[in-house]
Amino acid sequence: MYFISPLPIVVTVLLFTSGCQTPPSAPRSEAQAAQLQITDAGLGDVPDCASGGSATLADGVRVGYLGSDPTDPQRCLLEWSDRSHPLYFGFWSPNPKRPISEQARQAFLTALTGPVGTEARFRDDDARMWDDVTVTHTANRVVDVAGHPRPALELRVVRHDALGRSDVRAEMHYLIDRATGVLLRSESVTSMADGGVTRTTGWQLDTLAQAS
Secondary structure (H helix, E strand, C coil): CCCCCCCCHHHHHHHHHHHHHHCCCCCCCCHHHHHHHHCCCCCCCCCCCCCEEEEEEEEEEEEEEEECCEEEEEEEEEEEEEEEEECCCCCCCCCCCCCCCCHHHHHHHHHHHCCCCCHHHEECCCCCCCEEEEEEEEEEEEEEEECCEEEEEEEEEEECCCCCCCCCEEEEEEECCCCCCCCEEEEEEEEEECCEEEEEEEEEEEEECCCC
16 A cells, blocks of 8 residues: 655645735835825815915916915915915906805805716806806816826816807816815816817916925
8 A cells, every 4th residue: 555645735735825825016106096096076175275385387487375365265365476366266266356256156166075077057247258157077187296196176167158159158177186275277178160179278387385
């Protein structure tokens, strides 16, 4: 009678199982980690106006963040070219002679805090060419600022023609930093009668330092 030692079987099983072990995963890059944060959610709350920080635009203009207007916490004060510029929520400028209407304020708050696809509307009584304005939370994505990924919310604001012409409208896209509320990029989109579309970047953040 022959006795077969189980040792070769044990060794074979060990070699097989060790070969099937999952190798340790590589550490995620900063960009990959930021991408994982992207969902369809809106802002949990609209961030306070950035205060004490600074930024540089792509054209070299330096921007300072001065916090909120004492009379309105959602009216943010920015400074560039030696002038103070009040912008609601850090990006919107209505008629400079009038404060934002409550209808407009609520429309922006609804779109900023609602999930992707949320749309709100208000009427612009100060404009002659435009009447209704729609504000839509169109997407969430990651934006690179000086080599650092920043999760951002994309907002589209469309001014509709007062005469009801569907092919005549003024459209703006805003990319807003989710952490600070700072405007990272703005772009105007013009639709042509022949179906063409022209995109013009009006604001492009190159660096962002200590905005809170």
